[in-house]
Amino acid sequence: MVAQRVVAVYPGSFDPITNGHLDLIERGSKIFDELIVAVLRNAEKDPLFTVEERMEMLREASQHCPNVSVDSFAGLLVDYAVRRQARVILRGIRAVSDFENEMTMALMNRKLDANIETVYMMPSVSYTFLSSRLVREVVRLGGDVRGLVPPLVEARLRAKVA
Ligand code: PNS
Numbered sequence: 426m427v428a429q430r431v432v433a434v435y436p437g438s439f440d441p442i443t444n445g446h447l448d449l450i451e452r453g454s455k456i457f458d459e460l461i462v463a464v465l466r467n468a469e470k471d472p473l474f475t476v477e478e479r480m481e482m483l484r485e486a487s488q489h490c491p492n493v494s495v496d497s498f499a500g501l502l503v504d505y506a507v508r509r510q511a512r513v514i515l516r517g518i519r520a521v522s523d524f525e526n527e528m529t530m531a532l533m534n535r536k537l538d539a540n541i542e543t544v545y546m547m548p549s550v551s552y553t554f555l556s557s558r559l560v561r562e563v564v565r566l567g568g569d570v571r572g573l574v575p576p577l578v579e580a581r582l583r584a585k586v587a
Pocket of ligand 1: 436437438439465500501502503529530531533534
């Protein structure tokens, strides 16, 4: 029997990518044959960075992982996964507080398409407190986010709020 290639989608808002996201991308790239980082196109939110800017930062930050690509999607995540021939949805869980929301999403996605499995990975413990929302807030209020986001993102954040 020939082993099937496992393609995984890592979906999210990534506004912007943090070192926690990057940690998960690196872990995922080691266990899946192909990892597609997919940015949600959501007109309802009021993002700091455009989808294109977020994709560009994701591409630059993950360029050392050859099996990682960056894309965007709209509509249902499971429909996008099927279009990309992905059998896995990768998500990160930082703390117990993430669990409830992640569980309902995973079960809804399973109800929508039972062939797609959600796989959770934990980022390094040093990123447990980290989120894009907090990074945006700290930067807006003049705080330092060195070490929390890739250097290229730090520069763009500074330029954005200047
Ligand atoms: O980084 P985020 O904002 O927590 O990511 C949330 C995301 C993009 C994974 C989630 O909102 C999503 O999958 N949206 C697509 C719409 C969808 O498929 N909804 C039904 C399943 S929960």
